Structures are given as structure tokens and as C-alpha cells.
Amino acid sequence: MSDTTQAPAATGSTPASGRPAPRFPLPALIVMACTTFIGIVTETMPAGLLPQIAGGLRVSDGSAGQLVSAYAVGAVLGAIPAVMLTRGARRKPLLCLGLLGFLLANTATALAPDLPVALAVRFVAGAFSGLLWGMLAGYAIRITAPERAGRALAIAMTGIPLALAAGTPLGTWLGTTVGWRWAFAGTALFTAAILAGALIVVPDAPGQHAHTRIPLRKVLRIPGLATILAVVFGWLLAHNLLYTYIAPYLRQEHLDLTPDVALVIFGVAAIGGVWITGTLVDRMLRRLTLASLGLFIVAGVILLAAHGSTPLAILAIILWGLAFGGSATQLQTAAGAATGEHADAAISMVTTAFNLAIFAAGAVGAIIVDGVGAKSLPAVMTILAAVALIGVGFGRRAAFRTGR
Incomplete structure (x- = not known):
């Protein structure tokens, strides 16, 4: 589940115990x-x-x-x-x-x-x-x-x-x-x-x-989990700010793109992000998460530069979907790798951080849209994603481990 995990050389290999590897379910x-x-x-x-x-x-x-x-x-x-x-x-x-x-x-x-x-x-x-x-x-x-x-x-x-x-x-x-x-x-x-x-x-x-269950406060103290939760909140807040208020953003930028079409483009690209994540996450979790957040930031920068250009906006939405599509898998895999036997409790915290970010995006986004305007949403999205990227960068020892 982390970069330190090395896949077997061939599919269907036999473990050291002599028993055949379990079938993929x-x-x-x-x-x-x-x-x-x-x-x-x-x-x-x-x-x-x-x-x-x-x-x-x-x-x-x-x-x-x-x-x-x-x-x-x-x-x-x-x-x-x-x-x-x-x-x-x-x-x-x-x-x-x-x-x-x-x-x-x-x-x-x-x-x-x-x-x-x-x-x-x-x-x-x-x-x-x-x-x-x-x-x-x-x-x-x-x-x-x-x-x-x-x-x-x-x-x-x-x-x-x-x-x-x-x-x-x-x-x-x-x-x-x-x-x-x-x-x-x-x-x-x-x-x-x-x-x-x-x-x-x-x-x-x-x-x-x-005999392996520990109190919730001790789960939270497992090395790396707090960093993962911070990254979850920052990344999900960055995403949901624009996702929730995509309609006023498209309208204020005078883009020839309706919200339903924009979200379908995002969703199709996100499926591609899930496929890429499924292919790579077992071998390079850390590098994949860094690359996803980096691409997410690129999408935000392109949206900032779009200034009414529908083709540029579509390109940014595609990159946004590719970058974010595998985020749930990457973050939950990181939580599971960091906490082992306590993964269920840790992932319940990840789920709570997800929903808290959605809440915060609704409130903060409303203030931004009603105050300075929806055009500024990509800038806030980019800054928050950059903070999350820094969190992944500092989490090389326990949260997003460095490995092969």
C-alpha cells in the first residue's frame, strides 16, 4: 500500500508459505x-x-x-x-x-x-x-x-x-x-x-x-496520520471550493460552457485519474500523490490564465479531473499504510475530514463569491493545493513514505 511495497515478479506467484496467492476479488x-x-x-x-x-x-x-x-x-x-x-x-x-x-x-x-x-x-x-x-x-x-x-x-x-x-x-x-x-x-x-x-x-x-483495538486518541497519535488528515482537508477544501461554485465561476468568466457539461467533462477525466491511480498506487504512492497535487495546481493556474477562453478552461477541467480522480484512493491508501491494523478507525477520520472540507468549502466559498467574486476561486484553490503538496513533501517518513 506504500512506496515500500514491491509487487511480485509474476501474476499468480506463490507465497513463501507454499500456498497459492489469493484470487483478485x-x-x-x-x-x-x-x-x-x-x-x-x-x-x-x-x-x-x-x-x-x-x-x-x-x-x-x-x-x-x-x-x-x-x-x-x-x-x-x-x-x-x-x-x-x-x-x-x-x-x-x-x-x-x-x-x-x-x-x-x-x-x-x-x-x-x-x-x-x-x-x-x-x-x-x-x-x-x-x-x-x-x-x-x-x-x-x-x-x-x-x-x-x-x-x-x-x-x-x-x-x-x-x-x-x-x-x-x-x-x-x-x-x-x-x-x-x-x-x-x-x-x-x-x-x-x-x-x-x-x-x-x-x-x-x-x-x-x-486485543489489537486502541482508543481513538491513540489512533490519532500514530505517526503520519495527522499529516494525512491535514492533507485530506486542504486538498478537499481546494477541490470543493470550485466544484461547489462552478456555476458562478463559469458565468463570471463568460465561458461558453454550462455547469452540467463542465461537470461531465470533469467526471470523465476523473475516471481516467482513477485508472492511473489503480495502476501505480501499489508501487509509487508518494510520487503519485505528489504528481496528482502538482497537476491539480497546474489546472488551477490554467484556470487563472483562461480569462474567458473556453478551450483553456476545458483543458484545465480535464487536468483537474485527472489530478483529483484518484485522490480518495491515494489518501485512504496512505492512511491504511500508516496505521495498519487500525486502518478502519483511521479511514473513518479521513471520511470525517472529507465531509468537514465539504462543509467548509460551502461556507468559505459563499464568502469569496459574494465578496471578491467567483473569478478568484482558482487562486484560492491553487494556494490550498500548494499547502497540501508541502504537507505530502514533509510526510516522507510516516505519512507518504519514500520508497522504490
Whole structure:
């Protein structure tokens, strides 16, 4: 999972114990990718359907927008407690429980009679999201041979860019065509299919042994983890500032590019970033993370120089997607490599840092857009990414280790 890990010379090699190497669990990882896909779609779909939801629940657009906030609050408050309370539980029942929670929450959202019920349901959905995001990375690593753990994690996280590129736009189209309730009902139906797949093809794995569990504060003190969390927050804040406020940025720069097209371009490029990460992360985690942040900064600089040039803006968005697409895999792999047996607890902290960055981006971005204007967002994005790059640079010993 780190630069110090060296892959075997040939596929299918036999370990020193004489036992054959375990098969790569591709079907199970595809189910996990579908789980991350449905998690992102469930989280982001209300943002594309605010007018329809507001009309259906007879509230303002701003009030309907709190469905996104309620979900995020549930994820922030639920991730660490849920993972810490279930560290000893077997992984497959936990995965199925999380998917069942998504299924029930999306069904209940589709049937919600008013806003308070919908908000409560979304909060619960966010809590299940915190549980799933906190355990999926460790689960993917547990069922895979160590020398291929990074690739397994990349496949499991493929659902993120796929959801951003296709899932959320498809849900928005369905909601505007046949009604927002049917969009959530369709999401629930897809979740049921994923749950069936999990029951059939995903192998079980044990939780953490009781004698190896340590308090959360001691997990946080593991060398390298604090640096990783700082990089997570800085990089995700840099990304979400522009991603959240892409519409006012495109409008103020007078670019001949609509937000939905820009986000599809970003999502498709991010899939390429996931593929590159899956290919390289097991052999060169540190160099890959440095290169990704460097490319992210280049994208920000090009956006600063675009000044109304749509071709330059498209190039920057492509580079942005390539740079950011593998970030979740890189950062979670780094957390797992640094913390070993305590990876689930560490990754739950990574999940919380992700969601806190999303919160902060909404608040800070609003101040920037209303104050100095959305044109300045690429500058702030570039500065924050540079700080994150410095963090990776100083983390060579424990966080982002130097190696072959």
C-alpha cells in the first residue's frame, strides 16, 4: 500500500508459505464500486432537483437545500462513532446493513410527506453513509492480497467519479422527467440490486481483533496520520471550493460552457485519474500523490490564465479531473499504510475530514463569491493545493513514505 511495497515478479506467484496467492476479488470490488456510486448519488441528487423537491414539499429552494446539509451532518457525526462501535464486527453483515439503510432511506425519502420527515430520513441516510465510507476501504484491503491492495481500493472507489459523471445527471434527468420521488425510488431499486449482489459475491472478512483495538486518541497519535488528515482537508477544501461554485465561476468568466457539461467533462477525466491511480498506487504512492497535487495546481493556474477562453478552461477541467480522480484512493491508501491494523478507525477520520472540507468549502466559498467574486476561486484553490503538496513533501517518513 506504500512506496515500500514491491509487487511480485509474476501474476499468480506463490507465497513463501507454499500456498497459492489469493484470487483478485474483482466481482466483490465491483459491488463495492456500486456501493460508492449509490452513496454519492444519494448524497448529491437533491442538489439537482431542488425546484422539484421544493414544489413537492411546499417549501422554499433554500429549505429544500437543507436535505443535502442534513445528509452531510449525519455523515460527519456518524462516521467515527459507527466505525469505532463496529470494529470487531464481521465485514459482510456490516456492508449489507449499510446498503439496507440506504435502501430504506431512499424509499422513505420518496414517500416523505413533508420537509421535517425528509430531513430526519436524510440525516439517518448520512449516518449509514458514514458507516459505509468508514469501512469500505479497509474491507477492500482485507479481501485482497497485500501487494494488490491499492488497485483493489482504486476499483472500489471507481463509483465516485462514475456517480459524478453519470449517476447524478441521470438522477436529475429522471427527477425532472417523471418526478423527484421517482428518482429516489429508482435509487432505492438500484440499491436493492447492489444488496443482492453483495449477498451473493462479496466474501466475508473478520473485524479487528479485540486485543489489537486502541482508543481513538491513540489512533490519532500514530505517526503520519495527522499529516494525512491535514492533507485530506486542504486538498478537499481546494477541490470543493470550485466544484461547489462552478456555476458562478463559469458565468463570471463568460465561458461558453454550462455547469452540467463542465461537470461531465470533469467526471470523465476523473475516471481516467482513477485508472492511473489503480495502476501505480501499489508501487509509487508518494510520487503519485505528489504528481496528482502538482497537476491539480497546474489546472488551477490554467484556470487563472483562461480569462474567458473556453478551450483553456476545458483543458484545465480535464487536468483537474485527472489530478483529483484518484485522490480518495491515494489518501485512504496512505492512511491504511500508516496505521495498519487500525486502518478502519483511521479511514473513518479521513471520511470525517472529507465531509468537514465539504462543509467548509460551502461556507468559505459563499464568502469569496459574494465578496471578491467567483473569478478568484482558482487562486484560492491553487494556494490550498500548494499547502497540501508541502504537507505530502514533509510526510516522507510516516505519512507518504519514500520508497522504490
